[in-house]
Amino acid sequence: MSTIMFKPLEASDIPSLMEIYNHFVMNSTASFHTEPVEIAEFTESVVHQNPRFRTYVITLDGEIQGYVQVMPHKKKQAYATTGEVTIYLHPKCVGKGVGSAAIQYIEAFAKENGFHALISTICADNKPSIHMFSKNGYTQCAHFREVGFKWGKFLDIVTYQKII
Template identity: 50%
Template sequence: MPCYSFEEITEQDLTEVREIYNYYVSNTTISFHTEELTLEEIKASVINKNPRFKSFVIKEENEIKGYVLITQYKSKQAYDFSGEVTIYLKPDIVGKGIGGTALQFIENVAREQGFYTLIATVCMENTRSKSLFEKHGYEQCAMFKGVGYKFDRRLDIGSFQKVL
């Protein structure tokens, strides 16, 4: 069984993190961006000035396999104990159990940071992510029909929530 480590994302990781994310931008409906992100844009999305919101690369034998992060759910103070969880993996390793390991890791980080609940926003075409979150105790709590438009079609998103 592979052994994964988690290290906070640094400036040195940004090029590889950007490559992982931009694959999903260009090739899938997993990301709702329609144009690839620049290095500065990916930096802004994964390196947060607020220390409660954490971002980690997922490594196996010192090689980045993906990344996982907690971001701010909403920018109003009443939401301060809710976080949004995101996981992106290199496309060639999807389906090998890394997502579940990353999810358990980031949930522990969230607890340490005082979060009450985590929310994942998933394109409903992304059956792997839906299954991953449901398998780990997340419940679908919302569905938004046709809110995204990519590759000449309307896309639904669902929100999945877990109380920690």
């Protein structure tokens, strides 16, 4: 049986996580970046100064397989109890329960840190991610049509939410 572990992000993890992220940039609509991100931009997206927001590295049998994070939904004070959840997993991890374990892990962290609601914004084409969040109790609360443009086509995004 495989062992899924979560550890706080360390600077040495960033290149491996960026490689996983850039895979999705170049091969899917999971990210709305259209060019690979550089180290400075990626680092800014996963390193949070406020300890309420955190990125955890996901390992499977000791090997880095992705990351999960809770980050600010918006910067205005009234949003302080709402966090945005993002998960990126190595493609070979799909369907092994890693994503669900990551959601449950980040929800426990978020609850301990005073969050009330969590949201995830997903490209409407990303059926595996939609399925993963849905089966973990998230419900669709928004659908924005044609807000992204990648690979010659307009893309919709959907937002899923869970009150924790």
